[in-house]
Amino acid sequence: MKTNFKIVIAVCIAIFGLHSCSDIYDTINLNEANSRVIATSQMNFANTIRVGTSITLGDLSSGVVSRLWTLPTGVADIVDSDNDVTSTAANVKAIFNAVGVHDVRLQQVFSDNAFTVLENTAKGKELDTIFKVTVLPQIKTVLKANVLNTNGTLGAALNLSNGAKNQVTAGSVVRYVVESAEGAPASFTWTTGATVVTLSNDKRTLDVRYNKVGNYNFDLLANTARPFGEEKTTFSDLITIIPSTAPVTLLEVKKKDGKISLVFSREIDPVSIKANEFSVTLTDKNNASLSSTIASVTRDAVDTNILIITLNGRTVYDDDKAFVSYSGINSLVTSDGVFSATFSAREAAASGVNVLIGTNYDYSYETIGIASTNWRQNITFCGPCTAANSSYLYSTEQVHSGNKSLKLTVKNGGVAALLNTSDGTDVGDITFPVVAGGTYEVGAWTYLPSTNTFGTSSVEMRTFIISGATQVDPALEFATFNSSSPTNQWVYGKVNVVIPNGTGKLVFRTRNNIGGTTPVTVYMDDITVKKLNLRP
Template sequence: MNLKKIKTYIWFIAVALFINACSDDSNELSLTEPNHRVVYTSQMDFENKININGEIDFGDISAGVESRTWTFPEGVVDIVGSDDDINSSKDVVKTIFNTVGEHSVHLNQIFKGDAFVGTELRGKELDTTIIVTVLSPVTATINANFINDDGSLGAALNIADMAENEVTASKSVRFTYATDGAPEEFVWNFDGGDPTEVTAAPIETDVKYKKMGTYDIQFIASRARPYGGDTIYLKDFIKVIASTDPVDLEQVTDKDGDIALVFSREMDASTLNKDNFSIIIENGGVITPTIKKASVDATEGNIILLELDGEGIYNDDVIKVSYTPGVLATLDAVKATAFTDEILEFTKINILDVASDYDHSFENSTADNWPYMWWGGVWGEYDLEISDIKAQDGSKSAYIEFRPNGGMIIGHKNTAGDQITFPAETGKNYEIGIWVYVEDLGANDPAGFAPDVRFFWWPDTNWGVGGNPTFTSDFKTGEWVYSKTYAQFNETGDKTFQIRGYNEANPERLKFYMDNLSVSEVSLRP
C-alpha cells in the first residue's frame, strides 16, 4: 500500500468537497478543512502479524491534524532512520520489530477541531492503539509410538533418518507433533501407510502399515502470512516386517465395478483361487453370480478384487460374500480364515460434504441453525440440541426428542438466516442416508402409524418419499443404525431439506441422536 498516494488522494477529495463557491461579486475563496482520523498499517489486511525482524509501516493520513505522537514499546522496535526508537511525530513511520509477542503501538493525535472517526464525531484529541503480533520462525518436532494390541500407547520409535523402526505388518503407529511460530497448515505424508496423507492434521494421527517394505515419512507445518514453514523428512523411518498374527478381513466394498475385499495386510496372488469365494445378491430376488476372476489389486496389495461374469453390482443390492478356506495367504505366509455372508458397503461421494456448506455431521452448527419451519399443529412439538454425548463419528450429533403425540419440521440455515442448499440433477438416482442412535422408542400405538423421519426437499419435493428411518417396535436401540431411501429430483438446481418427524400415535417421548446426513449419486438395478 502506497501511503503517499493515499494521502494525496484523500487531500484532493477533501479540498474538492469543502471549497465554497465564489459569490457573483467576489473572487475570494473560503476553505473548510475537515478533521477526520484515517490510520493505516502496511499489514492491516493481515491482522498486523509479522515475522520477527520483519518490517511494518504505520501511517497517519488523517485530515486536520495539528500534532501527533507515535509511542512504541521500549526495547522491541527499531524505528528506521531515527535514533529515537520509542517516539515519533512523523506521518509515516517505518519500523522493524525484533521481539516475539503481542505489542501495543499507541498514536495520540490533536486535531484543529472535533474529528470524525468513520461517520461518528469524536473529540479534538484522539488516542489509537494498534496491536502487532510478532511471530517466531515456524519450527516443528514429531514423535511416534507403537500402538499395543489393547489400544494403549506403546514404546517410542527412534526419530532419526535411516532408523528402520520395525513394525509388524497390520500393526499401527501413533504420530504426534508439536510446533512453534503459530503455523496454520499441517500435512503428514506416510509412505506405505494407511492413510498415506493427512491434511489439516490433528495432534494425533494413527497409521496402519499393511505392506512389507521400508518407508519414509514427512511432516510439514506452515503458514501463508506471514510466510513461514518447517519440513521434517525422515528416510527409511519404518520397516514393515512379517507377522504371525491372523490376517483380518477389514472391509468388503466396491472398486471400479468389482467387489473389493480389504485385508489387514498384503495378500499373496499365487494363493488365490476364485472358486473359494461365493457371492449372493439380493434385490427383490436372489442372484448367485459366477466369479470370472480373482486378483490382487495392482496398487494396493492388501485388496483382492472379484470380477463377476456378466453381472453388475448396484447400490440397492444387498451383496453377501463368503470364503471357504483354501490356500489363500498373506505375503508373510499367514493363511486367511473363513468368513460367511460379509455385507458389501458401497463407496459413495456425499454431495453435502464435497459440494455444499450443509453441516451434515453437526460439527459446525448450533441448534439455531436447525430452526422450526412453522408448519403449525403438532410439527413444533419436539426438542433439538447439538450434543457432544454421542457421535457416529467426529464429536457431535443432533439429539432430538419427539414429544408425546408430537412431531417435527426443521430446516438448515446459516447465521444470516438463508437456507443452506445442495446441488442435484434431474434424471439421476440419489441415496439419502442418515445414521441414528435410538435411546427410547416410547410406546407407539400398534393401530397407528409408526413414528418416522422423512426428508422432504424444496423445491419440487416428492411428498410420497418414505420414512428414513421408520421407528417400528423392533427398531434397534442402543446402537448406531444406518437408514437410507432413494430419490429422484424433477428439476436440476439447488435444493434444501425440510426434515419432518412424526410421533402423533405415540403417547410417550421418542428419543434419538442423528448424525452424518448424506446425499449420494447411485446406480440402481434396472
C-alpha cells in the same frame, strides 16, 4: 463526491503500495485539503502478522500539520529508526517481536477540520486513531498417537521420535491427534504411508490402517498462508509393522468405477488370488437379473489390501444390487501368511465422494464448541420443538470415528429436527454444494444403546433436504429403532434423494411416539452425502 472518489483511489493505491518494497504512496497527491486516509500492509487480513515479521503503517492523509505514531514499549522495532516507540514519519515499518494484541496509536493535527473516507462530516482538526495489531506465535503442534483396540478404544501409546520403530501388528489402526496447536495453523497435511480410515473435518484427528509389513516414516505439515507460517514434524522409521496371526477381515465391499472392490484388513498376496473362487450376483433397481460373470480379480496397485473384481462386459452402477461371495479354502492369503475365511452374499455399497468433506459442515461432530451452538431445531420439520422435548450434545461416550459423536435424547412425544448452523440461528445455516438434479445417497452412522426400552413401538429417524426454496422429503426413514434393532454397535442407514438445486441443507428428524415417559437415546456420527452413478 469528487473528494470521496479521490480518497477511495488513494486507499486502493495504498493497499498495493504498502505490500511493495517501495514507498510509492508517499508521492500520492489527493489534491484535497484535510482528508484522513490511513492504511496498513495487512488491512485486508485484520492486521494480523507472525512474530518476528513486519507490518507497514501508512498515513496518506492530506492537510496534516503534524502526526505521531506511538507503539507499545518493548514490543516492536521500527525499521531505520533509533526510536522504537514513536515516529513522525508518514510511513512506518515495524517488526513486532512480542506475541499478543497490541494497540498502535496515530495522533494527527490538520490545518482545518478533516474528513474521513466516504464521510462528508468534519471530524475536527485533531484526530486520534487506535487500531490493533495481532501478533501470532510461530506454529507449534503437540502430537500424540495410539494404536486403536478392536473395539475402537485407545490402546498403547506410540513413542514419537526418530527411529522409534514402534512395533504394530499388520492390519492395526493407529490414531494420530493434534492435541494442541499454537500460531493458528489453518491446514494440516498428514503423510503416513498407510491407508486413511477417517480424517476429522478439522483435520486434527487421523485414523490410518497399516496393511503391509515394513517400516514407516511420518510427516505432518501444519501451516497457514496468511500470515505465513508452518511447522513440519518428521519422524523416520516411526513404526515397524510386523506380521499378525489375527484373522484377516473383509472390511468393506463397494462399487467403484464400474467395478467391485473388496477391502481387506491386510495386504493380500497377489499369487493367491483365483478368480474362479469368487462369484457375483447382480440385479438392477427393478430386481431384474443381469449377467455377472467375472473377467478378472486383481490386487490394487497402490492399496494392496484391496482386490478389484471386473465383470465380463458389464459395468456396475450405484443403483444396482451387487452381492459377492468367496468359496476358497486355505487359498486366498495375506502377505503375512493368514488365510481368508469364506464369505457369502456380501452386498456392495456405493462409494462416491462425501461432498461434505472440505466444507464447514459438521458431518463428524468434531466442531469446536457446544452442540446447541452448532446445531439448531428446525421448526418447519419439527412441529412444536421445545427444549423439554429433546437434548443433544457432543459426546465421547461412543464414537464411530474421531473423538466425538452427537448424543441425542428424545423424550416421549418429543421431536428433534436438527440443522447444522454456524451461529445457532437460521442466519448461519450451513449449505453444501451439489449438482442440480443429481441423485445422492444421504446417510449416517447410528449407535443404539441396549438401555433403551421400546416395547412394541418403533422410533424412526428421517432426513429432509432444503434445496433453495424447495423442501425435499424422501418419504422414508433411513433408520428405525425398535426392540429388534441391533444395539451397542454402529449401523449405517441411508436414503436416496434427488436434490433439485445446486446447494442443500440437511435436516435430521427423530420423533418419539413410545407410550409412557420413556426417552430414546441414540448416538450419531459421520454423515455422508455422495452422488450416485445410476444405470442409464
